[in-house]
Amino acid sequence: MMKKLLIGAVAAVIGLSSSGSAMAAGAADPLPHISWSFDGVLGKYDRAELQRGLQVYKEVCAACHSLRYVAYRNLVDLQYNEDEIKALASEAIVIDGPDDEGEMFEREGLPSDYFPSPFDNDKAAAASNGGAVPPDLSLMAKARLGGPTYIYALMTGYTDPPADFELMSGLNYNKYFPGHQLAMAAPLFDDGVEYADGTPATVDQQARDITVFLMWAAEPKLEERKQTGLKVIGFLIIMTALLYVVKRKIWADLH
Amino acid sequence: MSDSGFMNNTVVKWIEHRMPIFAWTQKELVDYPAPRNLNYWWNFGSLAGIVLVIMIATGVLLAMQYTPYAPVAFDSVERIMRDVNFGWMLRYVHMNGASFFFIVVYIHMFRGLYYGSYKEPRELLWILGVVILLLMMATAFMGYVLPWGQMSFWGAKVITNLFSAIPLVGDVIVTWLWGGFTVDNPTLNRFFALHYLLPFVLFAVVFLHLWALHRFGSNNPLGIDAKGPQDKIPFHPYYTVKDLFGLGVFLILFSMVVFFWPNGLGEPDNYIEANPLSTPAHIVPEWYFLPFYAILRAVPDNFIGSWMGFVLVDAKLAGVIAMFGSIIVLMFLPWIDKSKVRSMRFRSWRFKLLFWVFFIDCLVLGYIGGKPPEGIFIVVGRIATAWYFFHFVLLYFMSRGERLRTLPTSISEPVLKGGGTPAGAHAKPMEKA
Numbered sequence: 165m166m167k168k169l170l171i172g173a174v175a176a177v178i179g180l181s182s183s184g185s186a187m188a189a190g191a192a193d194p195l196p197h198i199s200w201s202f203d204g205v206l207g208k209y210d211r212a213e214l215q216r217g218l219q220v221y222k223e224v225c226a227a228c229h230s231l232r233y234v235a236y237r238n239l240v241d242l243q244y245n246e247d248e249i250k251a252l253a254s255e256a257i258v259i260d261g262p263d264d265e266g267e268m269f270e271r272e273g274l275p276s277d278y279f280p281s282p283f284d285n286d287k288a289a290a291a292s293n294g295g296a297v298p299p300d301l302s303l304m305a306k307a308r309l310g311g312p313t314y315i316y317a318l319m320t321g322y323t324d325p326p327a328d329f330e331l332m333s334g335l336n337y338n339k340y341f342p343g344h345q346l347a348m349a350a351p352l353f354d355d356g357v358e359y360a361d362g363t364p365a366t367v368d369q370q371a372r373d374i375t376v377f378l379m380w381a382a383e384p385k386l387e388e389r390k391q392t393g394l395k396v397i398g399f400l401i402i403m404t405a406l407l408y409v410v411k412r413k414i415w416a417d418l419h
Numbered sequence: 420m421s422d423s424g425f426m427n428n429t430v431v432k433w434i435e436h437r438m439p440i441f442a443w444t445q446k447e448l449v450d451y452p453a454p455r456n457l458n459y460w461w462n463f464g465s466l467a468g469i470v471l472v473i474m475i476a477t478g479v480l481l482a483m484q485y486t487p488y489a490p491v492a493f494d495s496v497e498r499i500m501r502d503v504n505f506g507w508m509l510r511y512v513h514m515n516g517a518s519f520f521f522i523v524v525y526i527h528m529f530r531g532l533y534y535g536s537y538k539e540p541r542e543l544l545w546i547l548g549v550v551i552l553l554l555m556m557a558t559a560f561m562g563y564v565l566p567w568g569q570m571s572f573w574g575a576k577v578i579t580n581l582f583s584a585i586p587l588v589g590d591v592i593v594t595w596l597w598g599g600f601t602v603d604n605p606t607l608n609r610f611f612a613l614h615y616l617l618p619f620v621l622f623a624v625v626f627l628h629l630w631a632l633h634r635f636g637s638n639n640p641l642g643i644d645a646k647g648p649q650d651k652i653p654f655h656p657y658y659t660v661k662d663l664f665g666l667g668v669f670l671i672l673f674s675m676v677v678f679f680w681p682n683g684l685g686e687p688d689n690y691i692e693a694n695p696l697s698t699p700a701h702i703v704p705e706w707y708f709l710p711f712y713a714i715l716r717a718v719p720d721n722f723i724g725s726w727m728g729f730v731l732v733d734a735k736l737a738g739v740i741a742m743f744g745s746i747i748v749l750m751f752l753p754w755i756d757k758s759k760v761r762s763m764r765f766r767s768w769r770f771k772l773l774f775w776v777f778f779i780d781c782l783v784l785g786y787i788g789g790k791p792p793e794g795i796f797i798v799v800g801r802i803a804t805a806w807y808f809f810h811f812v813l814l815y816f817m818s819r820g821e822r823l824r825t826l827p828t829s830i831s832e833p834v835l836k837g838g839g840t841p842a843g844a845h846a847k848p849m850e851k852a
Contacts, residue, residue, distance in 0.1 A: 205679055233497050299691075303497075306682060307690035342700075382690075385500070385507040392508065393678025397671060404667030411664045414656050418455060 193339045195310045195317045198372075202312075202379060205394060208387050209380050214242045216359055217377020220370050223357045225301060228293060228348075230281035233302035234381050237275040241384055249275050256280050294334055296347040305375070305382035312379040314340065319371035322350035447633055452651035453658055454639035456830050460534075461637060462665035463527040465658075468625060469666060470520045475618050477513040478562075485565065487611035489604035492567035493692040511681040517559050518684045519673050521707035524552065532752075533774060535761030536638040542753035544631040549750045551624050556708070556746075558617040561610040563705060568689030573702045575610070576602045581715070584736035601695070642762025643826050650830035701791060709788030710781050715742040716792050717804035741804065748811055755811050758818040765824050769817060777810045 201210040218239070221231065236253035244252065256273030258280065263269055273280070282298075283289035289297045308314045321340035325331045335345040352367045352374075359365050380386070425431060426441065435441050484503050486495035499506035528548070531537055537545035564575045579596045583589040598605025636645070645651050652658075676683065684706060688699050704712050718738040748755075760766055763774060780803050787800040 233494075233501065238501075303690040307687050309687055311687070389507060389511075389678055389681070393674060396678065397674050400667060400671045400674060404664065404671060407660065407664040407667050411660045414660050418652065418657070 192342045192344065193321070195313050195340060198313050198316055200312060200376065200379070202376070202386055205390060207390055209241075209376060211243045212361060212363075213373050213376040214380055215244075216361065216363060216369075217373040217375070217380075218242060219360065220352075220357055220374040221301070221377055224351050224370075225374065226279075226282060228282055228289075228298040229301045230283075230298075231279040231301050231381060232281060233278070233300075235276060235278045236273060238384060241380065246275075253277060294347060298348070301378055301381065303382045305379040307382075312375045315378055316371050316375040319352055319374065320367060449653065449655040451633065451636075451654040452645075452648075453637050453654050454645055454650060454830055455652045455657075456639050456641060457637060457658070457661075458640050459661075459665060460526070460530040460640075462662055463523050463530060464632075465662045466665060466669055467520065467523045467527055470516060470523055471618070471622065471625065474513060474516050474520060475622070477509050477516065478615070478618065480509050481513055482615060485611075487565065487607055489567060489607050489693075492565065492607060496566045508677070511677045515673070515676050515681060515684060517562065518705070518707060519669075519676075520555065521559070523669070524555065525707075528552070529778060531638075532777075533763045534638055534640055535642050535756070535758075535763070537753050538756070538759075538761050539753065540635050541631070541638060544628060544634075545753060546750050547624060547628040547631055549746065551621060551628060552749075553746060554617055554621045554624060558614060558621065559705065559707070561614040561617070564607065564610045565614060566689060567607060567693045569691045569693055569697070569699050570686045570689040570702070572602060572693035572695065573699055574704055575606060577702055578704070579606075581735070581739050581742075584739045586736070603695075638761060639830060640762060640764065641827055641830055642760065642765065643830065646829040646831075703789055706785070706789070709786075710784035711742050711745060711788070713784040713788035713800050714745050714804045714807065715739065716788075717741065717797075717800045719801070741808075745807060748808070752811070755815045756818045757815075758821045758823075760821070760823060760826065765826055766821070767824075770821075773810065773813060773817070776806070780806045780810070 201208060201213065225231075236249055236256075239249050239252060253273040253275050256277060256279075257270050258273045258277050259268055260271050261268035283292065286297050305312045305315060310317065317340040318338060321338045323337060323339055325337035325344070329337065329344070331337055332345055335347060336349050337344055338346055352370045354367055355365050356367075357365050357370060363369060383389075426435070431441060481499065484495065484499045484506060486492060496510065499510050501507075503509075531545065531548070560574075560578060564571045579593055579602065582596060583593045585592060594600060596606070596609075597603070598609055636651075639645075686703065686705075703709070715738045718734055718741055758766065758770075763771055783799065783803045784807065787796050787803060790796040790800075792800070
């Protein structure tokens, strides 16, 4: 019965998934199947992908999208050392204060600072982007159906609209976006960034790297979680097996 | 504790004389006689109690880090996920613990339905169980609002709005629930306060539930009363160890979800901060509410009006009545099912069929609750809702004409095939080892 209920629950969730993406202007294309390094019980983030993803974020996404839950200190996860993190943080200009004279002042970023937002507020963001506020990307990999794969698909899903599709002016066609029309123009181009590690910067490569980076931004404790999970479940299996033996022994005189 | 050395301890004797708590513990938790034939479906009661404790423990720890203030509530949850030591674990355990609490309790309820555990003399035990379910639902609903994501906010808006359907005082009640004229910070504050309070009320009702249980003891798969000591065994060690083994299996399944699929049962929209200006395309409650959500939406507009020829209640109110009615009707079950036979094992195939159709009907309602209200889903939802209530009507009439079968003469008869020795109360299992 447990199993049936779980299946029911899963069916319900799948039901939600399929209903959530079916929107006014037609259902989005089904997402491609991509395997990620962080998938599975042993999943881990690939450090090279993370570092390249950070570069894509800084050089492309950060022009419009904030990443407000990520601080420079968190970049230790990307295997940057303390000096590198200080250097990365110092590129940012942070408004601090008030100082002893009551004045706000500008200073270089510190590892404890969070990534700066490209706009002062949502109104400014909307004014610069044709009325649409570019969403914060910190949790994007968990905030859309399909999760990280949706981000990858969106990055690579820009195509010419079908002949019979009426695209509103100022919007862009993307086969994976619910409704197919979105304000964001295709952000990635071949060699749009020049990777520090020399990896060829195809659109596909950049899309993969930014996806891995944003998954890390959304779920920074994923590796700790999976490692802990393996230990916990391993312990529980042994304990439960022992309890079963004890149960059999105690009940033996009743049967 | 039965060890006489312990009971002869001076301090123990001093306490025992003033408050016989040790004797009570011995009687209710150690010697407590339980039927010897309980199967694994009987594990889910104690399991539900343990899940409640897990929820309270993780909840108290989360409350130390969470900030119930609308502008920062979402941020504070993210801080728990990122900066609090093992905060991600506390949060994922608590979040998925709610789902598993409902899975366990739903199984526990279907167990009661199948084996007739609600029947005389356990009616009050059953009713207290329904009260527990209602409290769980209220608690889970308010807890889901606290992260202040999009689904939190809009779910709160939809559900609190239901109360506006109540004639005359509806709007006043909604304003009072909100603490204002829309879902906002005062709503979040009171929901947090109530979300912290209700689990303790729940705990108290669980205590009453156990009190009522211990009056006559557990029902059993045969549904017949114990005839003597040979039919019962002491709770400890037999059921303590069996429950612990069941707990182990449960924790393995639970851990698989918590550590490897923590967001699988949730809505992605709740990782978007609440925005009163942007309505999600589909507002859906958590999966465990979907059957009731389906019933709420099943009542057609003006159905009752056009059927009765005049408007008695509007569709929204009728939907709300149907939704709450679907739970309240369970309280009357002991008087709806009049058959003296408790266990489905000794009832005809008609009742077994009725039970399984009802079970599938609940699953169908859950499926429909997650679908948009359009096309075939509306039709199926209405049929499934109608059947949900019709089930009880059928049960009422069918159980009155039920032909009784011969029941086993005692619990130990089929277990020991007639010739067993009375093990039970006097067995000392560990001494055999």
